[in-house]
Amino acid sequence: MAIKEETGRARHVAIIMDGNGRWATERGWPRLVGHRKGAERVKEIVRAAPDLGIEWLTIYAFSTENWKRSTEEVLGLMAIFARYIEREADRLATEGVRMRFIGDRSRLDAKLQKLMAGIEARTAQFSRLNLTVAINYGGRDEMVRAMRRLCADAAAGRLDPAALSEATISGALDTVGLPDPDLIIRTSGETRTSNFLPWQSAYAEYEFTPTLWPDFRPDELATILSRFGNRDRRFGGVRKA
Ligand code: IPE
Ligand code: IPE
Ligand code: MG
Numbered sequence: 001m002a003i004k005e006e007t008g009r010a011r012h013v014a015i016i017m018d019g020n021g022r023w024a025t026e027r028g029w030p031r032l033v034g035h036r037k038g039a040e041r042v043k044e045i046v047r048a049a050p051d052l053g054i055e056w057l058t059i060y061a062f063s064t065e066n067w068k069r070s071t072e073e074v075l076g077l078m079a080i081f082a083r084y085i086e087r088e089a090d091r092l093a094t095e096g097v098r099m100r101f102i103g104d105r106s107r108l109d110a111k112l113q114k115l116m117a118g119i120e121a122r123t124a125q126f127s128r129l130n131l132t133v134a135i136n137y138g139g140r141d142e143m144v145r146a147m148r149r150l151c152a153d154a155a156a157g158r159l160d161p162a163a164l165s166e167a168t169i170s171g172a173l174d175t176v177g178l179p180d181p182d183l184i185i186r187t188s189g190e191t192r193t194s195n196f197l198p199w200q201s202a203y204a205e206y207e208f209t210p211t212l213w214p215d216f217r218p219d220e221l222a223t224i225l226s227r228f229g230n231r232d233r234r235f236g237g238v239r240k241a
Contacts, residue, residue: 010228012056013049013221014181014204016196017042019188019212032076037214039080043088046097048218049129052225056130056179060196064104064138078112081135085115089122096128102174103137104145132178139198146172175200183228185221187213205231 024034049057092099099119150172153159181204189210207224232239
């Protein structure tokens, strides 16, 4: 979607939820305990988001690179995702949350894929909050999958390469229909984007907080959002007097 030149409020907030492992390790606990705690924080942030003026919330749950972790951790994370969907479905529906997923689902377990499709269908009519969860998501992987489809369209004569535009590419990505993020927050003190929304974040503002994700609460989100309100987003132009 085109860059919307609206300053003041972060309508679309995207979060790189990082630091679960360190949070657990610091306490001498297995990493999965940190991931479970992290899922609790997701529930809390999702509940708080609409009252903070957020209309779109996109969260990075599992990257295309996270398969490098131990089988135990990967399976544990997948179980947490499935449990979240099963346990939160009613509440999401009651609260008017539309849940969607981005990323390549084909590598995910069939049962999880079914749960994902089920909750997307069940909440499709809601719009109080648009919650998008990135699972097996990588910005480069998303781009490759989109390019394969566009190239196939061009080869079949359905797409004129000369007519290819930014809108065509945006429309071929997993995030089709989502506005670009206004603000991307990363917890845990790392100041990198780790393959999260590279195309969509061209004009996003970034906030990096040292807080580990299991310690990230709505009051910190509120503080970050109030700082966002003071930013001067110029989108390449000149500040209006
Ligand atoms: C973020 O926490 C959650 C996922 C990437 C799934 P990490 O698991 O990356 O936690 P740290 O960075 O090791 O502390
Ligand atoms: C990014 O965190 C991915 C998610 C939050 C799901 P990582 O912990 O995987 O990123 P790196 O390895 O520190 O770049
Ligand atoms: Mg990490």
